[in-house]
Amino acid sequence: MERIKTGIFGLDELTEGGFPAGRSVLVSGACGTGKTIFSMQYIYKGAKDYNEPGVYVTLDERPDLIREDVMRFGWDLKKLEDKNLINIVDGSIAKLGMPSEEEFSLPVTGYDVDKLLLEIMRVIKRIDAKRAVIDSIPALGFNFENSNEVRKAILKVSYMLMRCGVTSILVSEIQEGVNKFGKYGVEEYVVDGVIVLHYMGVGTQSNRTLHIRKMRATKHSEDLHPMEIMNQGIKIHKIEEEYNEV
Numbered sequence: 001m002e003r004i005k006t007g008i009f010g011l012d013e014l015t016e017g018g019f020p021a022g023r024s025v026l027v028s029g030a031c032g033t034g035k036t037i038f039s040m041q042y043i044y045k046g047a048k049d050y051n052e053p054g055v056y057v058t059l060d061e062r063p064d065l066i067r068e069d070v071m072r073f074g075w076d077l078k079k080l081e082d083k084n085l086i087n088i089v090d091g092s093i094a095k096l097g098m099p100s101e102e103e104f105s106l107p108v109t110g111y112d113v114d115k116l117l118l119e120i121m122r123v124i125k126r127i128d129a130k131r132a133v134i135d136s137i138p139a140l141g142f143n144f145e146n147s148n149e150v151r152k153a154i155l156k157v158s159y160m161l162m163r164c165g166v167t168s169i170l171v172s173e174i175q176e177g178v179n180k181f182g183k184y185g186v187e188e189y190v191v192d193g194v195i196v197l198h199y200m201g202v203g204t205q206s207n208r209t210l211h212i213r214k215m216r217a218t219k220h221s222e223d224l225h226p227m228e229i230m231n232q233g234i235k236i237h238k239i240e241e242e243y244n245e246v
Ligand SMILES: Nc1ncnc2c1ncn2[C@@H]1O[C@H](COP(=O)(O)OP(=O)(O)OP(=O)(O)O)[C@@H](O)[C@H]1O
Pocket: 029, 030, 031, 032, 033, 034, 035, 036, 037, 038, 060, 072, 073, 173, 229, 230, 231
């Protein structure tokens, strides 16, 4: 099976070489666990190191703030956007009914998921993207009480991404201590892989961990791996590794 290198330091060796090509992986965690950095690293490294164009759909955070934040890691998104190796689709303020200054965004009138999906497809085709991220699924604004409806909607999103031929990350959120891997408790069944990020918030070290909960067609690590946000991005440690060494 073809694998897509994640660009997350230390992760590919835990998953037989990366994400299964053409599939969707759910990246889930509570607030501040690093989901946005993780998925932007996937897009940035994909473009920079592997020459694979990527589309980042942001529904929570404004693109200009993301660009600014990840400069901390030395990731110059603008430069790759100018080369059409990265496109950011702004769905963040269309939801509020405000115009966006971004090149790729939704019309102000009448936000709806189907319009957003069309725009995502258009941008994916435009740069012939191999990677895509949707940050986040709950922010798509499914307003359904009915978990069957939500399941259908999420299936639609992941089917659309599969049809476009991209390998994608869907970001979702979970509350610590609740036995669900996505907000709705259905995302995890629809996708091919589930990665959960944890933040313990105690002590000074080792308080972030990553767990590969499932990865279809892959013999993956089942351990809780220490995760570190370093100057150059996220690094996943092996559990036997001396944490201070690297
Ligand atoms: N340069 C940095 N070095 C170390 N840690 C950082 C750095 N920048 C951010 N962080 C950590 O990462 C966290 C933010 O990560 P990120 O935005 O990816 O989280 P998230 O899971 O997407 O959060 P949310 O659910 O709010 O969207 C910060 O709260 C901080 O703890």
